[in-house]
């Protein structure tokens with residue numbers, strides 16, 4: 001009986017999310033992806049702060065999926081590679097292999113200040129360099145860590161939705 005009441009309430013309430021602002025210009029490299037991108041994520045050595053925000057970006061609150069971005073488990077299914085952290089010596093090889101396993105156009109989104117210039121881990125033991133030293137970066141999302149809304153905005157810049 002409770003399920004019937006809950007279902008009735010859901011139907012009566014409808015969708016309560018605020019409409020999103022219009023998406024900005026689409027990255028030219030992503031123009032052929034028809035508003036939908038499959039995303040493979042690699043943590044190349046982050047403190048996991050960026051991962052928490054990425055998790056929020058795909059949560060029901062920020063809901064990146066409603067803008068056409070979806071996380072996938074295999075680089076072979078991915079159009080987009082998101083990368084966090086300074087690249088550690090141990091992760092440089094796996095990051096390069098992940099990139100090489102992706103089909104074209106292989107768009108790389110570096111998330112967080114560490115991904116750009118190693119941030120607070122610059123010159124640290126075991127750090128090999130920023131993400132752009134290992135794979136070509138197309139988009140950078142600044143912040144330590146960046147807010148989920150900024151991550152979603154970057155992904156919308158690939159889907160246009």
Ligand code: SF4
Pocket residue numbers: 045046047048049050084085086111112113114115119120143144145146
């Ligand atoms: S940018 Fe900040 S939150 Fe992200 S991995 Fe670096 S230190 Fe952690």
